[in-house]
Amino acid sequence: MLISEKITINASSDDVWNHLQSLQGAEQYMPVVTKSEVKGTGLGTTRTCDVQMGDQSFQLMETLVKLDDSQKSLTIAIDNAPPPMKGLLIDFSILGDDSSSELQVSTQSEQTPENVKMIEGILNMICSGLKQFHEK
Template identity: 30%
Template structure:
């Protein structure tokens, strides 16, 4: 399955990319993330994001940086552990420069949900992507 969000932001592509490419401090742009722990640097590094759930409990999601290209301002991230009802997921993030110091930001998730979780996951990915885009602006 796939979930995509594409938004135009009122911020420079270079500024947005500098935040994303570090693969760290997710809590600065995704409000439900309270802490990011980074293990390693660059491609192959992993981060553990502690997120606040709607019921007040917390959960941890472990992600791995699979691909990073500064020229294309593109990165790919695998979700490798966490409470989400999925077998696998790869998120591609693309940052594109537009005129007037604006940015086109695209999040695209390709995921294999557990049976019955398709729509829940699709809506969940889209919601997180929209929160991230707003937080980066």
């Protein structure tokens, strides 16, 4: 099952892409991330995020497993996180021009309806957070 969120950001696709592909500053656009650390650049880059969701805190570990600058698309593997996020591959793609970007964030996963809602909420949080960050 495809789980997907899409949003239009009033910022150049190059600006959004350059920020997204660096994996830097997740805490600047994800309210549940209290701290993030990135190691490396390009394919194989890893990011560790300290996450606080309600009374639950945990570390999320991700690896950049696909990167296509010409198509402005990338895939992040979630290596370590609580269910239902662990093991997911999250695809990001950006279309647009000098003034506007369309960000799509998606994953393929067979999940319970409750977990689908949770994943949709997280993908929506990513989209909304990046929109707010780039439009401020």
